[in-house]
Amino acid sequence: MLKKIAAGVAALAVGAGAAIAVAANLSGAGATFPAPVYAKWAEAYRAQTGNQLGGQAIGSGGGIRQINANTVDFGASDKPLKPDDLATNGLIQFPTVIGGVVPVVNIPGVAPGALKLTGPIVSDIFRGIIVYWDDPHITALNPGVSLPHLKITVVHRSDGSGTTFLFTTYLSMKARNWAAGPGGNDSVNWPTGIGGKGNDGVAAFVRQTPGAIGYVEYAYAKQNHMTFTLLQNKAGKFVQPLAANFAAAAAGANWAKAPGFYLLLLDQPAPDAWPITGATFILVHTKQANAQTGHDVLAFFDWAYKNGDAAAQGLDYVTFPESVKNLVRQAWRKVVGPDGKPVYS
Amino acid sequence: MTEVAMTAAAQPQAATDQRRVAPKGSGLEVAFEYVCFAAATLLLAALGGVLVSLLIGGWPAFAHFGVSFFTSSTWDPVNDEFGVAGPIVGTVVTSLLALLLAVPTAFGVAFFLVELCPGPLKRPIGTAVELLAGIPSIVYGMWGLFVFAPVFSKFVQLPLMTAAPPGSIWEKFTQGVPNGTGILAASIILAVMVLPFIAATMRELLNTVPAQVRESAYGLGATTGEVVMKVTLPYVRRGVIGAIMLGLGRALGETMAVTFIIGNSHGFPKSLFDAGSTIASTIANEFAEAAPGLHTASLIASGLVLFIITFIVLALARMMLGRQRSV
Numbered sequence: 001m002l003k004k005i006a007a008g009v010a011a012l013a014v015g016a017g018a019a020i021a022v023a024a025n026l027s028g029a030g031a032t033f034p035a036p037v038y039a040k041w042a043e044a045y046r047a048q049t050g051n052q053l054g055g056q057a058i059g060s061g062g063g064i065r066q067i068n069a070n071t072v073d074f075g076a077s078d079k080p081l082k083p084d085d086l087a088t089n090g091l092i093q094f095p096t097v098i099g100g101v102v103p104v105v106n107i108p109g110v111a112p113g114a115l116k117l118t119g120p121i122v123s124d125i126f127r128g129i130i131v132y133w134d135d136p137h138i139t140a141l142n143p144g145v146s147l148p149h150l151k152i153t154v155v156h157r158s159d160g161s162g163t164t165f166l167f168t169t170y171l172s173m174k175a176r177n178w179a180a181g182p183g184g185n186d187s188v189n190w191p192t193g194i195g196g197k198g199n200d201g202v203a204a205f206v207r208q209t210p211g212a213i214g215y216v217e218y219a220y221a222k223q224n225h226m227t228f229t230l231l232q233n234k235a236g237k238f239v240q241p242l243a244a245n246f247a248a249a250a251a252g253a254n255w256a257k258a259p260g261f262y263l264l265l266l267d268q269p270a271p272d273a274w275p276i277t278g279a280t281f282i283l284v285h286t287k288q289a290n291a292q293t294g295h296d297v298l299a300f301f302d303w304a305y306k307n308g309d310a311a312a313q314g315l316d317y318v319t320f321p322e323s324v325k326n327l328v329r330q331a332w333r334k335v336v337g338p339d340g341k342p343v344y345s
Numbered sequence: 346m347t348e349v350a351m352t353a354a355a356q357p358q359a360a361t362d363q364r365r366v367a368p369k370g371s372g373l374e375v376a377f378e379y380v381c382f383a384a385a386t387l388l389l390a391a392l393g394g395v396l397v398s399l400l401i402g403g404w405p406a407f408a409h410f411g412v413s414f415f416t417s418s419t420w421d422p423v424n425d426e427f428g429v430a431g432p433i434v435g436t437v438v439t440s441l442l443a444l445l446l447a448v449p450t451a452f453g454v455a456f457f458l459v460e461l462c463p464g465p466l467k468r469p470i471g472t473a474v475e476l477l478a479g480i481p482s483i484v485y486g487m488w489g490l491f492v493f494a495p496v497f498s499k500f501v502q503l504p505l506m507t508a509a510p511p512g513s514i515w516e517k518f519t520q521g522v523p524n525g526t527g528i529l530a531a532s533i534i535l536a537v538m539v540l541p542f543i544a545a546t547m548r549e550l551l552n553t554v555p556a557q558v559r560e561s562a563y564g565l566g567a568t569t570g571e572v573v574m575k576v577t578l579p580y581v582r583r584g585v586i587g588a589i590m591l592g593l594g595r596a597l598g599e600t601m602a603v604t605f606i607i608g609n610s611h612g613f614p615k616s617l618f619d620a621g622s623t624i625a626s627t628i629a630n631e632f633a634e635a636a637p638g639l640h641t642a643s644l645i646a647s648g649l650v651l652f653i654i655t656f657i658v659l660a661l662a663r664m665m666l667g668r669q670r671s672v
Contacts, residue, residue: 059633153522158609158626160422160634182423186634189421194526194620195609197630204490208498209524 024296029056030063030076033162033217034097034280038076040311041304053300060162061186067091067283074297075283078162079186083260090286092335094261094328095279096301098250098318100218101166102241102276104226106206107133109146111227113240116141118232119174119267119275125213126154127177128192133211155205155214158195160186166278167215170266215276218246219316235271242274246318249273255324261331279320284335291337298332298344305329396652403646406639414646420611420627422636427643429650431611435621436654438614439528439603440596443535448589451540455547456573471548478541486605489534494525494606497533502618521618529617531607535599539592546588550581590662597655600625624651 028038035057042053058066060077067075068089081093103122105115121137124130130137133147157164169184182188196202199220206214206226218241221228230238239245252270253263265277282301288294305328309319333342406414406427417428458471502523509516521527554577562576578585608620609630622630624647635641 061634061636065637151522153524158604158622159630182421185423186636187422187631189419189423189426190610193610194522194524195622195630197604197609201490201605204494205524205526208495209522212524 024051024292025054026051026073026293026296026300027054027056028063028074028076028282029058029066029072030283031060031078031162031280032057033078033099034076034317037097037308037312037315037317040315041300041308044307044311045300045303049303051296051300059160061160064283067285070285073284073293076280077283078278078280079165080262080264080279080281081260081283083262086260086262091283092260092286092331093281093283094301094331095255095263095281095320095324096304097312098246098265098277098279098320100241100246100249100274100277100318101163101170101215102218102221102226103213103215103229103231104203104206104221105214105229106210106212106227107150108148108210112225113228113230114142114145115229116232116238117229119171122231123171123175123178125152126156126171126191126193127181128154150211153205153209153212154190154193155202155209155212156190156193156195157187157199157202157215158197161198162186162278162280163199163215163217164188166264166266166276169264170276173267218243222316231275233271233273233275234267234269235273237271239272239274243313243316243318245272245274246277249275249277250279250318250324251321255327261328286334286336288335288337288343291339291341291343294335294337294343298335302329302332302344396649399645399649399652403642403649405642406646409639410643414643415650418612422631422640425639427639429624429627429643429647431613432622432624432627432647433650433654434613435528435607436597436623436625436651439532439535439607439621439623440593442529442532443539443596444589444593446533446536447540447543447592450536451543451547451588451592454540454544455551458548459551460569460573460577474541474544474548477537478545482538482599483601485534485538486602489530489602489606490526493534494530496525497530498523498525506618517615518617520616521620523618526606526608526620527616527618528607528614528621531603531621531623534602534606535596538599538602539596542595543588543592546591547581547585550584550588551577553584554580586662586665590658593658594655597658598625598651599623600629604629624648624654 035055038053038055042055046052055076056062056072060079063072063075063077064081066072068091075091077093080095081089081091085091086093103117107115115138117138118141121130121141124137131152133150133152139147165184165186168178168182168188171182172179172184182191194205196205196214199216202214202216203220203224203226206212216226220226221241228241230240232238248270249265249268252268252273253265255261255263261281263279265279267273267275268277284294284297305320305325312319332344335343337343410417410427414428415433416430417426418431419426419428420431421427454470454474458467458474462470502519502521502525505519506523509519558576558580559572562572567575603623604626607622607626609622609626610620611622611627614621628644628648631640632644635644
């Protein structure tokens, strides 16, 4: 679905751009999760400046491959690259927007936000250790909720995705068994359960299977009114998946001390922080063969930082505070043209 | 067309002159031959190119895992351990089940259209079969997941599972989660997808049976059933096998529709309702996000495995056709 929207916007941009011959033409590829907001930004940016931006939402792995192969002007990834990988490939990365991952369930008689879960319990459910909803571990946490003796069906993503990366990395942080077993990655060796393709695939399986538990992106869960659960965060509080709580997780993070903006927002200590929060990133080469192209890419994201918050929030993404945006702007000075001068300042 | 006409016209003239005269427009003829030759070799080169690039891309996986790549059903991207036994079994089982369901139905459709169908119904049913063939596979997938799966779960899976006597083979084959997905659900969707191909080809084949042959059989007092089984079917047998293989080829390589409904679990499927995966669905699921290295190599290598399976199927079909030709 996201791919189609992005492709549609790109097609529109190409059609309209033919008339404006002087405009810059930028291309990017990568993550599907932020694709709707990038498409929206690109549309508004073209309307204002005439510069067009084509994006292919082909997945984070594809984005990283294509920026390394130099076939696109920027790459997009839901998973931050480690500082070493950035250095080897001559890239910088910076975060654009924040999203979160939300556990969703289908238990007859259980309302959205009624069920409380913790990281270790979710891990045991997804490892196939806890198999019934009336398991003592779950009922002890939820004294007021009547849980049926119903078998749990685990639903996970079948396609590799940043959503799975955040979810499984969180489980690895909270449960030693998970870290030693499946581990954290875009796709893992799931001990149990069935795989749905994309957020809509997971959502469909959860809806059709009484007793199911799955995980989807926050925006998807919200727009489809799914039965989300509460999760216990690092401060010990059971929090709701709300935009304010994602922002709380992001605000507590110290981006200034994260080299190369390599920072996961999982399990943050802030009292209201939603535990499975993550930023999505843009990758750009530090040495630009064409200074103008480098300038145009950074100018677009600068414009998006200044003017794009409302559009992002309208699509249920969380945006960064000005302090973090300014840190990113400082980092952009590392992007230089063939003459060694910063391309954008 | 004009070249052919000219050559034909030039021949009697050459015969009367008793001299070899180059026919008019022979330059064009040569160019035409070269174009045809180029088209054919381009196809061969493309096939060879695909094979070679699959081999090169998948080689790290073959070299690293050896035989266990084909026998192991572990698919663990975190620890870089890959084996395609699960997807191979899933591919073969779903395709064969799909054929098992589709072939008899396609026979029925084709024979009805050719032998029994009243005149005014012929066109609408024929067009419906052709339209069914034109629906994109993602539509089948979406339809399968959102429309077919709930119905299948309620009216097929649940009754079968509750009716199964404990401890029987029946129970073994029907265990799993009754959510409308799994091996059998994927096979049924595949069957719906390959049915129009097989049915449409069979209809064309049956139409090639000369009316005299059929009518003489009727004249000898054969019933419709006897005519079909003993006269028309043997007449088109070879073509029918070809049509079935065409359907099998499509079922083996089908990607999107299967991905939506098969449940996508990498192990061996344990029952008809268990989640499984096919080679094509695994590649579709994971290629976009696969990390460079063994993960990508394993996916490309599994593509080569699918290529080989399809090749074996086609070769078998050829062998069957060849044997019949000599009889």
